Amino acid sequence: MTSISRKALLQNIIVAAAFINGFVIMTIELLGGRVLSPYFGTSVYVWGSIITIFMLSLSLGYLWGGRLSSRNPNPDTFALFFLAAAILSLPIIFVAEWTMTQVFLNVEDPRYGSLIACTLLYFLPIFFMGMVSPYSIRLLVSSEENSGRMAGLLYFVSTLGSALGTLMTSFYFVLWFEIDTIMWGSIAALLLCGGAIALVHRLPVNEAAGVHRYEN
Amino acid sequence: MRIEDMVRHWRQFSLMLLALLGVQAQAAEVLHEERSVYRNIFVTEEGGRRCLLFNAVRGERNQTCMNTQNPREFVFHYAKMTMAGLLVNPNPQNILIAGLGGGTLPTALHEMYPNANIEVLEIDQAVVNVARDFFHYVENEKVVTHVVDARVFIKRAGLAGRKFDFIVLDAFTGEYIPEHMLTQEFLEEVKQILTPEGVVVANTFSTSALYDHESETYRAVFGDFFNMKMSGSGNRVIIAQQQPLPNAAVLRANAEPLHPVLEPYAVNILEFPPRMSTRPDWDQSRRVLTDQFSPANLLGQ
Numbered sequence: 001m002t003s004i005s006r007k008a009l010l011q012n013i014i015v016a017a018a019f020i021n022g023f024v025i026m027t028i029e030l031l032g033g034r035v036l037s038p039y040f041g042t043s044v045y046v047w048g049s050i051i052t053i054f055m056l057s058l059s060l061g062y063l064w065g066g067r068l069s070s071r072n073p074n075p076d077t078f079a080l081f082f083l084a085a086a087i088l089s090l091p092i093i094f095v096a097e098w099t100m101t102q103v104f105l106n107v108e109d110p111r112y113g114s115l116i117a118c119t120l121l122y123f124l125p126i127f128f129m130g131m132v133s134p135y136s137i138r139l140l141v142s143s144e145e146n147s148g149r150m151a152g153l154l155y156f157v158s159t160l161g162s163a164l165g166t167l168m169t170s171f172y173f174v175l176w177f178e179i180d181t182i183m184w185g186s187i188a189a190l191l192l193c194g195g196a197i198a199l200v201h202r203l204p205v206n207e208a209a210g211v212h213r214y215e216n
Numbered sequence: 217m218r219i220e221d222m223v224r225h226w227r228q229f230s231l232m233l234l235a236l237l238g239v240q241a242q243a244a245e246v247l248h249e250e251r252s253v254y255r256n257i258f259v260t261e262e263g264g265r266r267c268l269l270f271n272a273v274r275g276e277r278n279q280t281c282m283n284t285q286n287p288r289e290f291v292f293h294y295a296k297m298t299m300a301g302l303l304v305n306p307n308p309q310n311i312l313i314a315g316l317g318g319g320t321l322p323t324a325l326h327e328m329y330p331n332a333n334i335e336v337l338e339i340d341q342a343v344v345n346v347a348r349d350f351f352h353y354v355e356n357e358k359v360v361t362h363v364v365d366a367r368v369f370i371k372r373a374g375l376a377g378r379k380f381d382f383i384v385l386d387a388f389t390g391e392y393i394p395e396h397m398l399t400q401e402f403l404e405e406v407k408q409i410l411t412p413e414g415v416v417v418a419n420t421f422s423t424s425a426l427y428d429h430e431s432e433t434y435r436a437v438f439g440d441f442f443n444m445k446m447s448g449s450g451n452r453v454i455i456a457q458q459q460p461l462p463n464a465a466v467l468r469a470n471a472e473p474l475h476p477v478l479e480p481y482a483v484n485i486l487e488f489p490p491r492m493s494t495r496p497d498w499d500q501s502r503r504v505l506t507d508q509f510s511p512a513n514l515l516g517q
Contacts, residue, residue, distance in 0.1 A: 037396035038507045041365025043339055044253045105375070110368050175515070178508035 010075060010200045014136050017082065017193035018154050021132045022161030024186045027169045028089070029054050031179055032122060035092065039100040040114035049114040050122075057123045061130020068131065069138035075201040078135050082194030085128040086187045092121050093183050129190075133158055248350060252342035255390050259350045265291065268318050268346055270390035279388065280318035280351070287352055288324065289482040293449035294419045295320055296483045298384060300444055300492060301417035301455055303470045303485070304462060308332055308382030312373075312409070314366035314397070315387035316343050319353030324481055325382075326359050334359045335380075337366040339387070367396050367405070374408040381414035393420065395510045398430060402507075403437040407458060415457050422452035426515045428502035430454075435496075436504045442492040455492065464489055 032050045033042070040046050068077065091099070100117050107113040133154060140150045173182045244262035258269040267281040281291040290296045298321060302308070309332050313322055316338035326334055338344050341363050347353035355361055362369055366387050373380075383406060387397055396402060406416055416438070420430055422445055434441055434454050441456035462470075467489040474485045503509065 034395075034507070034510075037394075038367065038399075038401060039371065041339070041368040042394055042396060043365050104371070110365065171514075174509075175511040178506075180508060 006200065006203050009203075010197070011140055013193075013196050013200055014075075014078070014139055015153065015157055017197060018132060018136050019157040019161035020189050020193050021082075021085075021129050022158035023165035023168075024085075024161075024189055025054070025058070025126060025129050026162040026165035027173070027182060027186050028092070028122070028126070030166060030169045031174075031182060032118065034174070034179055035096055035121070036100070036114055036117060039104045040110045040117065043110065045111045046114045049111070049118045052115070053118040053122055054126055057126035058130035061127040061132075062134055064127070065131030066134035066138075069135045073135065073138045075139065075197050078132070078139060079194040079198040079201070081128050081131045081135065082190045082197070085125045085132075086190040086194070088125040088128060089183065089187050089190070092125070093180050096121055248346070250342045250346050252340055254340050254342070257340075257342055257346050259346060266350065268343075268351065280320060282318055282320070282351055286482075288327075288480050290320060290324070292451075293446045294451035294453060296481075297444050297446060297449075297451065297453040297488075298386070298417050298419060299474075299478055299481075299483050299485060300442070300453060300488045301382060301384070301415045302474055302478075303467045303488060303492070304415040304442070304455055304457055305381055305413055306470045306474060308414075310380045310411075311335070311382040311384070312370075312380040313337065313384040313386065314370075315385070316347055316353070316361065317386070318351035319347040320351070321384060321386070322359055323353060326354075328477055330358065332358065332382075336361045337364055337369050337387070339363070339365050367394075367402055370402075370405050370409060374405050378409055379411045379414070380409055381411045383410060383414065383416045385416065385418040388419075392424075392426075396507070398426075398433065399505050399507050399510050400433050400436055403433065407437055410458055412459050413457075415455060418454040418456070420452050420454060421450055423450040424515075427452070428498040428500075429505050429515055431496065431498040432500060432502050433505045440494045442494060443497065444488070444492050446491065461494065467492065 029050060032054075033047060036046055036050065040049075065081070099120050103113050103117045103120070107116060137147075137151050137154050140154065141147045169182065173185075177185070244260040244267070246258055247261050247266070248259040250257040250259070255270045260267050260269060261284065264284050265281050266284050268279045270279055280295075283289045283291060290299075308325075308329060311322075311325055311329075311332050311334045313325075313334065314337045316322070316336050319336070322334050322336050325332065336359070338361060344353075344361055344363060348355075366385075385393075385397065385406070387393060410416060418434070421427065431443070431454075434456060438456035438458070440461060441454050442461060444453045444455060445451075471485045471489055478485045
C-alpha cells in the first residue's frame, strides 16, 4: 500500500469517525432524559440540565481539542479521544443508579439535582467527544486554502450524524433495545472509531512514494 | 390531566371534516388561554359544558370537563370509574392524586371525606391556576397541591416512609401517560407508599397496543387486579391492592352505603361491581415496561 492511499483511507476514516461521534453524542443525550427521569422526572428543567451540560462539555471540548491540535497533531492522539470517551461512558451504565441515588438523597431541588447528576455522568465523556471536531479538522487540513472547505465538511458530517443519531434513537432504538444495550452500542462504535484510526495509521508505508509531500 | 375516549376523537375529526367541507360547525367559545412551559391550556365553554384542553389544536382533546349547571357532576366515564376504588377501600384517610386536571376528583373526595388528607401532584403550575380560576378547585388545610413531577414526589415519599391508602394515577400529557410513570420500577415505588388495605386506581386507555404491556406491568407488580371498562368509553381503569382483592359480595356490600353519597356526582356505583373483572383480556406474552424499556408512546401507536 502506498502512503498516498493510506492517507486517503485515513482521511475517510476520520470523516466517518466525525459522523459516528456526532451520532453517538445525540444518542447519549436523548437517552439522558430516560436515564434521569426515574429520579428527577420529566419537568422542563430536567431537559434544561441535560442540554446545558452537553453544550458546556462540548464547548470546553472544542476549546481543548483545538489547543491540543496545535501541538504535534497525530492520529494516535486522536484515537485516544475515542478511547477516553468510550471508557468514560461506562459509568453511565454501571454507576448511574448509585450516583443518582446519592444526588437524590442529598439535593432536594430537582433542578439542581438533575444538573449535578448530569454533570457527574455526562461531562467527561462528552468533553472528549467535543475534542474530536477541531482535532479532526486539523488532521484533514493540508493547506490554508482548503481549511474552510475541510471545516465545512467536518461540520456537515458531524451534524448530519447528530441528526441521524437523534432520529434513530428516538424513533427506533428505544423501541428495539434497552437503554443499556444502546449505551453498549455507542461505546462499541466509539471504540471502533479509535481502533480503526490507530490501525490505519500503522499500516505499512511505502517510503519511496514521497511521504513528505503529503504528511502534515 | 385527562383525555377522554376515542369516540370523541372521531366525533371531533368528523366535525373538522364538516368544517373543511364548508359546513358551519358551531365553535366552542374560548374563555381563557393559559400559557405554560409544557403546553398551552385552553378553557372552552359550549352548551353548558366547560372544558380544559391541552394541545394547540383546540377541541381535539378534552382533558376534563365540567357541567356549569351542576359542577359536581362527573362528565366522563373514566372519572366515574375512578370511584370504583372506594369499593375496595371505602374509607380512605390519606389520598394521593397524581394529575390534577380540573380538580374534579380531589374536590369530590374532599366533599365526601372532609377529614381525609388529600395531596395532589401536578407538574404544571398553569394547570393549577386554571383549575382554581375556572373549575372551582379549592385548596385548604386538607387539600394540598404540590407542583412537582409525580414520580419524584412518590420516590421521596417512599424514602420518608410515608403511606397513602388511596392513590389515583391520572397524570396525562397531551398524548398519554408519561413514559417514566408506566414502568415496573415506578409501580414498585407506588406500592411502597401504599398501606396494606390501600388501593391504587389508574386511568389508562384500552384502545392501544400499549394496553397489553401496561396490563402485564401492573400484574408483575400487584398480581391480579380489577380491570374496569364501560361501554362508550375508550378508558380502562385499573384497581389494584397489595393484599388479596375483595370478592364480589364485599364489593356489592360496599356499594350500598356509597350509592347515595355518589349519586350527586352522577356516579351509579351499584352498577360497578359486575364490571370489575380480574380475568386477563390482554396478550399475556407482552413485555413488561421497565425504566430500561419504556417506549410507551411508540408502542401506543
